[in-house]
Amino acid sequence: MKRRDLIAGGLAAATLPTFTFAQGLEKPKATIAVGGKNLFYYLPLTIAEQLGYFKDEGLDLTIVDFAGGSRALAAVVGGSADVVSGAFEHTVNMQFKGQPMRAFVLQGAAPQIVLGYNPKTMPNFKGVADLKGKKIGVTAPGSSTNVMANFALAKVGLKPGDVSFVGVGASSGAVAAMRAGQIDAMSNLDPVITLLQRSGDLKIISDTRIVSEAEKVFGGPMPGGCLYCPQSFIDKNPNTVQAMTNAMVRANKWIQKAGPGDIIKVVPESYLLGDRSIYIDGFLAAQKALSPDGTFPVRGADTAFKALASVDAELAKAKLDLAAVYTNAFAQKANQKFR
Structure with a gap:
């Protein structure tokens, strides 16, 4: 997609009255906590923000960056953020801790670590x-x-x-x-x-930037970055969650068609760490490990559980409802909108 097309699309969206999008959103102003926003692991989040996809859905989001995923999760647990852009396996761990979280749109088809x-x-x-x-x-x-x-x-x-x-x-x-x-x-x-x-x-x-190696390492499909939040937030704000998912799925699809030059033009200069060529190489290494459509693999939760259980004997003994740590309902609906 050409830069001028992106700009034109943004201008076209800007001419539409915002209130028509915002109607029905329970919480148009929300906060997303992320741990390391500059990473390719979270590239769909950055693309959705930079290209105005969240705004197109009537959302006015604040994205707060932390040093790591565990700190982003702590922000949601503490109530200073609504949603985490973080690693899928945290949803399994949080159910074990009695604080149910559910992932609703996938960013990474592999951990990329x-x-x-x-x-x-x-x-x-x-x-x-x-x-x-x-x-x-x-x-x-x-x-x-x-x-x-x-x-x-x-x-x-x-x-x-x-x-x-x-x-x-x-x-x-x-x-x-x-x-x-x-x-x-x-x-x-x-x-x-x-x-x-x-x-x-x-x-x-x-x-694990290589999907096949990630599956070999973990013994199955291991979801990477995603948006997840307390189940209570989804229950209270289903339209808001759908709007976030729409923006993320749209970003996922844009990335799959994008070239390195497109990415360089969109991401903030600070992401490049002073070397554009290295950033381009990193993008090419990560692109195939990013989700094409935002949906979670059926066996993903089981793989994540086994990975965590390998180093936590207490969690290994737990009987968890792994179907409750994610949902594809929102992503499937978004894919009908953005084909």
Whole structure:
């Protein structure tokens, strides 16, 4: 899609009276919490915001960025945000904790998280078992990057306590920590990963940007980023949730047809981390791992449960209603609107 077409489309939408869209929305002013907004993991959220898709649906959203997904979730639990743009597996964990959350539109068909080691501090690295006693950088403790690292450790018999997890965020701070040798390994996402890989400061151990590898790692389809919220918010605001889903599905579909040049023109300059070529490489690596239509795979919740259960004995024993952690009803309706 040409930039002028995007602008023309935006102007056309702007000429329509906003109140006609807003009618029927229970909460047109809402807040979305996200952990690392610049990541490709959340690219559909940025596209929906930057291209005015939320406004087209009559929404006036505030998007608050945090250092990691666990902190974004804490904002919703604490009542300062309504919806999380975060990792799908948190919905499983929250049901286990007795605070039911439900995902309603998918952003990532795979986690897109990469586990890599620092060749400067671990020049003789041979396998994940070598990480015992080492410092592993994650976006934030308890975030999806932490879960991915825990899962990889569990596969070789290591427990979370066998390493030290360090919150490094998802931007320039993460890059600096790796280059300074403050961490021995990292579980993070693009564009951070591509930047470090290109400069030789990171060697990949496991790459879930590749959908087939993600399924191999987790033993099934593992949903990545999504929008989720307390079940009570969905019950009280179904039209608002549908409007959010419409905007996100529209963004998902735009991304699938977009080229790197289109993305560069839309995202904020700060997302590029000072290097457009690396951002383009990161987008090309992530594009196939983004959801084409916002719907969740049927086995996704089961895969997420097994990943969490591998490092949490209490959760492993729990009998959860995994059908209650997501719904495709809103995304299916959005796909009828945006074919």
